[in-house]
Amino acid sequence: MSPPAGFVTRFAPSPTGRLHRGHAFSALTAHDAARAAGGRLNLRIEDIDTARCRPAFAQAIIADLAWLGVTWDEPVVFQSKRQVAYAEALRALRDRGLVYRCFKTRAEAAAASASAPHGPQLAFLGAALPLDEEARRLAAGEAFAWRLSIAAAERELDGFANLAFQDADRGRIRADPWLAGDVILARKDLGVAYHLAAVVDDGASGVTCVIRGEDLREACHVQVLLQALLRLPTPDYRHHPLILGADGKRLAKRDASETIASLRAGGATPERLRAELGL
Ligand code: GLU
DSSP, X not given: OOOOOSOEEEEOOOOSSOOBHHHHHHHHHHHHHHHHTTOEEXXXXXXXXXXXXXXXXXXXXXXXXXXXXXXXXXXXXEGGGOHHHHHHHHHHHHHTTOEEEEOOOHHHHHHHHHTOTTOOOSSBOOOOOOHHHHHHHHHTTOOOEEEEOHHHHHHHTTSSTTOEEEETTTEEEEOOGGGTBSOEEEOTTTSOOHHHXXXXXXXXXXXXXXXXXXXXXXXHHHHXXXXXXXXXXXXXXXXXXXXXXXXXXBOOTTOGGGBHHHHHHTXXXXXXXXXXXXX
């Protein structure tokens, strides 16, 4: 099936709790953009983390979106059912030597980058283990994650000079994958991780414009790199401000009073909620 032409965006919640006002803003923003452009909206449930995600939350998300008046144009994509596509993408990167096995815990990786000779930095830049040590750890049944090697990616692409994306507020931005470091593409426990799943799915569904909260702005740097490595087109990006609670802090799924369910129980209407959100 070839991806649809024209403007395509998506709303991609993780079903780890009920949607709150911030999600409503995000979903309505993407929905309105798709409708204004005469384009399409996809709904993608990001449920790869089976320990944290619940099918009941996914169903509640779908019901909340329907109440809000958000409609989508393709069958809902559940990432938990897309493991084959993620494994294929990982295999393609593996065959080209762009990923390596990492046996470190997240805490060990953080400690390693803090004590690196080039000074403390946030991003982890590791290296593949010597083959004999890797073989020993594999034989011992130790779990490992697959990390993207930024250095190998830079060699493959002949540098990152051509890596860029269009940001709705900031114009053309050069992507700098070193900011992200050697991100995990496949978690020890899951066989995939957020960036890889998001890029594979955005590509498969022909997304031309990613609309999401500004907390994910930095994710572009690694996602644009993955698109180049997987030969997928780079969409445009639009990051909207986050909706804050009465205390000025960003909303979390645990803020029960801010969920769409409780606003609804308190007599809110979709029209009133839209107006409160400035939409
Ligand atoms: N699942 C992510 C979230 O709920 C969104 C990821 C994305 O839009 O790229 O924050």
